[in-house]
Amino acid sequence: MANNKKKNQSSAQQEYQALQKKRETKRPVLQNCIKAFLIGGLICAVGQAVQYFFIYFFNFTEQTAGNPTAGTMIFIAMLLTGFGVYDRIAQFAGAGSAVPLTGFGNAVISAAIEHRTEGFVLGVGGNMFKLAGSVILFGVFSAFIVATIKTLLTQWGGF
Amino acid sequence: MLAGHRTWEFDRKPVILAAGTVGGPFEAAGMLSDDFDILHEDLWIGQDSYEKAHRLLFEEACTKAIEKGGLQKEQVQFILGGDLINQITPTSLACRTIGAPYLGLFGACSTSMEGLALAAMIINGQGAKYVLTGASSHNAAVEKQFRYPTEYGGQKPPTSQWTITGAGAALLSSEGSGPRVTSATIGRVIDLGLTDPFNMGGAMAPAAVDTIEAHLTDRNIDPSYYDLIVTGDLGEIGHNISLDLFEKNNTPIQNTEYKDCGVMIYRKGQPVFSGGSGAGCSAVVAYGHLLNQMQKGEIKRMLVVATGALLSPLTYQQKESIPCIAHAVSIEAEGEESA
Numbered sequence: 001m002a003n004n005k006k007k008n009q010s011s012a013q014q015e016y017q018a019l020q021k022k023r024e025t026k027r028p029v030l031q032n033c034i035k036a037f038l039i040g041g042l043i044c045a046v047g048q049a050v051q052y053f054f055i056y057f058f059n060f061t062e063q064t065a066g067n068p069t070a071g072t073m074i075f076i077a078m079l080l081t082g083f084g085v086y087d088r089i090a091q092f093a094g095a096g097s098a099v100p101l102t103g104f105g106n107a108v109i110s111a112a113i114e115h116r117t118e119g120f121v122l123g124v125g126g127n128m129f130k131l132a133g134s135v136i137l138f139g140v141f142s143a144f145i146v147a148t149i150k151t152l153l154t155q156w157g158g159f
Numbered sequence: 160m161l162a163g164h165r166t167w168e169f170d171r172k173p174v175i176l177a178a179g180t181v182g183g184p185f186e187a188a189g190m191l192s193d194d195f196d197i198l199h200e201d202l203w204i205g206q207d208s209y210e211k212a213h214r215l216l217f218e219e220a221c222t223k224a225i226e227k228g229g230l231q232k233e234q235v236q237f238i239l240g241g242d243l244i245n246q247i248t249p250t251s252l253a254c255r256t257i258g259a260p261y262l263g264l265f266g267a268c269s270t271s272m273e274g275l276a277l278a279a280m281i282i283n284g285q286g287a288k289y290v291l292t293g294a295s296s297h298n299a300a301v302e303k304q305f306r307y308p309t310e311y312g313g314q315k316p317p318t319s320q321w322t323i324t325g326a327g328a329a330l331l332s333s334e335g336s337g338p339r340v341t342s343a344t345i346g347r348v349i350d351l352g353l354t355d356p357f358n359m360g361g362a363m364a365p366a367a368v369d370t371i372e373a374h375l376t377d378r379n380i381d382p383s384y385y386d387l388i389v390t391g392d393l394g395e396i397g398h399n400i401s402l403d404l405f406e407k408n409n410t411p412i413q414n415t416e417y418k419d420c421g422v423m424i425y426r427k428g429q430p431v432f433s434g435g436s437g438a439g440c441s442a443v444v445a446y447g448h449l450l451n452q453m454q455k456g457e458i459k460r461m462l463v464v465a466t467g468a469l470l471s472p473l474t475y476q477q478k479e480s481i482p483c484i485a486h487a488v489s490i491e492a493e494g495e496e497s498a
Contacts, residue, residue: 013351025433082310098312
């Protein structure tokens with residue numbers, strides 16, 4: 001589709017876009033990758049520490065500690081979002097703070113805060129999953145497909 | 160009256176009697192903080208939603224302009240204004256309070272000069288004695304409208320711009336003393352196929368260049384006629400691109416001082432990326448800082464070119480490119496205007 005669009009453009013448009021490209025400040029991709037790697041890793045390390053905390057101080061096993069850990073990380077993300085800190089971390093970290101679970105939490109909570117002024121039902125309820133909705137939809141859908149394939153293979157494939 | 164193809168020359172030379180500007184916390188920390196009439200330290204301005212705060216910005220700017228002009232609210236005959244929110248509700252609700260006959264405008268960030276051009280036209284055609292015009296934007300309300308929730312952690316690219324929180328209003332009159340509105344050039348919608356809503360400067364630059372060149376041709380003048388030609392919110396990137404375009408078209412823009420409101424308003428080091436933007440941007444800089452400079456005699460003639468990107472979140476999602484526009488209005492100090 002993108003190629004199609006290019007073809008439909010006049011020569012003046014193409015010429016200008018080439019000129020514009022030269023002046024455009026590029027995203028510092030390498031620098032962003034390094035920052036994302038460090039901050040993303042840091043968030044995961046905190047998550048790991050929280051998981052060990054639940055295993056050592058409460059009666060959780062490595063399998064069952066996942067849920068309280070996720071809950072704790074989302075709670076921290078919620079506080080940081082509410083205090084207006086998370087978006088600043090994100091400007092620095094980019095994908096590093098967007099990809100982990102905390103990023104998902106931030107997407108839900110920021111939308112909920114933003115639409116509080118439109119009331120609880122139409123505002124918070126209607127808009128909370130504005131950003132995260134597609135993640136849930138396609139996440140559940142791809143999980144379903146993968147699980148179906150696995151079931152087919154193990155049940156009838158004889159593995 | 161009509162000069163060339165799309166320039167109006169106002170022979171009655173409407174007077175800008177007074178102007179009011181209001182800013183938010185980020186603008187208070189910027190370069191032009193001394194030029195604001197009212198500065199708020201909080202984005203909420205004591206309201207329970209950003210949209211209500213947005214409405215208050217415009218209301219205060221209008222009230223300030225009326226007060227500085229020594230008028231009563233009832234004497235304002237028409238009010239022209241607009242903003243960036245759905246169906247321009249902040250401006251409409253503010254005008255409910257002011258109570259004057261009202262024309263709502265939408266020209267995205269070019270609304271300030273669209274309003275000034277039309278207000279001058281009304282005065283010049285003896286349609287009124289006093290007309291109020293202005294534009295406003297509120298960072299959080301506009302981000303909510305066009306982008307993501309304010310607290311959402313999305314990384315912005317260096318080409319993006321910071322929507323200013325502010326409102327500027329000017330009170331025009333058929334008589335009195337003050338800077339004169341001498342001409343206006345109406346822009347065409349220019350779309351060179353850019354689709355990135357995080358690069359408005361790049362999309363709007365050709366519109367600004369088109370309008371400035373049309374203005375110079377229509378009035379048959381050189382850029383040196385003006386002490387200053389200032390664009391609305393191209394930001395650093397758009398400003399540099401426009402310089403390239405002027406060079407390509409052999410327009411001697413170097414004969415005058417050529418600046419951008421979006422670059423002027425903030426300090427180096429404020430996290431505004433390419434610069435300020437928003438309907439309030441050109442309004443607060445032109446009606447605050449630049450009119451003050453004109454009053455001090457530092458500028459005698461200036462051309463304000465407000466640039467606007469006429470996109471909506473819907474057109475962006477439907478993969479439309481960004482249509483842009485620019486309107487230019489010349490303001491000249493009393494006694495300096497050409498006959």
